[in-house]
Amino acid sequence: MSSTSRGRLSLKVGAILFAASLALTACGATVNDSPASPDTSAGTDASPTENAGGGDLSITFIPKQLNNPYTDVVLGGGKKGAEEAGFTTSNVVGPLDASASSQVSFINAETQAGTSVIVIAANDPDAVCAALKEARAGGAKIVAFDSDANPDCRDVFVSQVVAKDVATIQLEMISEQIGGKGDIAILSATANATNQNEWIKFMEEELASNPDYKDIKLVSKVYGDDDDTKSFQEAQGLMQANPNLKGIISPTTVGIAATARYLSTSEYKGKVALTGLGLPNEMRSFVKDGTVKEFALWDPAQLGYVSAYAGKALADGTITGKSGDKFTAGDMGEREVGENGIIIVGPPVRFNADNIDKYDF
Structure with missing residues (x-):
């Protein structure tokens, strides 16, 4: 772009x-x-x-x-x-x-x-x-x-x-932010969303086949239904269920903003990496306060x-x-x-x- x-x-x-x-x-x-x-x-x-x-x-x-x-x-x-x-x-x-x-x-x-x-x-x-x-x-x-x-x-x-490019860029960012190893999770939109599922499929294939990601393990996939409240709650649930979680990928603008809001006031700020797809205007404050290092999107x-x-x-x-x-x-x-x-x-x-x-x- x-x-x-x-x-x-x-x-x-x-x-x-x-x-x-x-x-x-x-x-x-x-x-x-x-x-x-x-x-x-x-x-x-x-x-x-x-x-x-x-x-x-x-x-x-x-x-x-x-x-x-x-x-x-x-x-x-x-x-x-x-x-x-x-x-x-x-x-x-x-x-x-x-x-x-x-x-x-x-x-x-x-x-x-x-x-x-x-x-x-x-x-x-x-x-x-x-x-x-x-x-x-x-x-x-x-x-x-x-x-x-x-x-x-x-x-x-x-x-x-290109769908695979979306998956690849998100994996690259999370890998860079967690040092190439650790447990990660995905907080998606709806379970039936075509675009989300295609991106996740490519992420899973890359994690399984690319040696660069051999030390990264996807431990959970949850769905916030592109609802702010539910996405916030799912982010909380991820941390409670996965205390060793190193990073979260949220390939949805609602999900990444809600997750950033949760992390920004939690004990996990600066400890759990968050990336995915977001709107600059919604994510700006979280980038500037250190909650999020980097994310991606198109116009x-x-x-x-x-x-x-x-x-x-x-x-x-x-x-x-x-x-x-x-x-x-x-x-x-x-x-x-x-x-x-x-x-x-x-x-x-x-x-x-x-x-x-x-x-x-």
């Missing part, structure tokens, strides 16, 4: 993020009460456009859950991309919890509303599949982002980075931004989701569809005391 392009995009979406967070707060309360109604969507209108068939284009983002700081940044970039790409309307709907089937009713509502493009971060790759297939049968283009759906149920998947706004342009390219017929298809994603430039319909946004960046103040998201 280029820090220049990251900075440019983050500055541009700043105003949108504030408006989006207000809309999401209202949306969360409303859509939870009436999940099947398409009229409960929160969103803003973009400049009118028409697709190749002459109809207006609408796009709806369905994140894992609303009112999640990471999600807010992703959606801010998505709304900016939707406006630039020329969608007639851009909406956000979704559940307040990240359970496996909580997104189904929202997908059904968008199908009934005739939404042109649905962009979804799947809580469970299979639980949403039937509803997505019905949406596609009704003419909607499906873009999975952040966390993939079953490939049979979507057109493309916009991934933050979440870019993920939403590219997803919107991918949806527009699908709706226009510029791409179909086949390997080798190419489209232009605004300020992010040309993107190419890879194998299995996967579009990569950019590499992760390590954040530490030396560079964290250079980032604002």
Whole structure:
């Protein structure tokens, strides 16, 4: 990820993020009460456009859950991309919890509303599949982002980075911080989250096969369900159950922030290493007080931004989701569809005391 392009995009979406967070707060309360109604969507209108068939284009983002700081940044970039790409309307709907089937009713509502493009971060790759297939049968283009759906149920998947790279960078950081040996644990999001599970699979494979990690032992995996309170409690439980724990990897922004908050006021501060994937603005104080030495992430706004342009390219017929298809994603430039319909946004960046103040998201 280029820090220049990251900075440019983050500055541009700043105003949108504030408006989006207000809309999401209202949306969360409303859509939870009436999940099947398409009229409960929160969103803003973009400049009118028409697709190749002459109809207006609408796009709806369905994140894992609303009112999640990471999600807010992703959606801010998505709304900016939707406006630039020329969608007639851009909406956000979704559940307040990240359970496996909580997104189904929202997908059904968008199908009934005739939404042109649905962009979804799947809580469970299979639980949403039937509803997505019905949406596609009704003419909607499906873009999975952040966390993939079953490939049979979507057109493309916009991934933050190459999955193995995410796993590798987290293992490298924890190994460096614990001196290459000791017991570690993973505090993940939901047990069914596609992206989390893929990263964890690669971590386990690396731990088993890479001689650099022969003295590191993964002793526990727990799930905070991307809920701050539960993640905090799981972090406490990890330390109680594993008194010899040397480090924790939390590949989720909610989990790493909650774990850092627990460690920062506990006897384990400075003794138990914590790394994973986090937002610089949430983790800055923990880096500066010594609770966390280093963590990583990509620019979440870019993920939403590219997803919107991918949806527009699908709706226009510029791409179909086949390997080798190419489209232009605004300020992010040309993107190419890879194998299995996967579009990569950019590499992760390590954040530490030396560079964290250079980032604002």
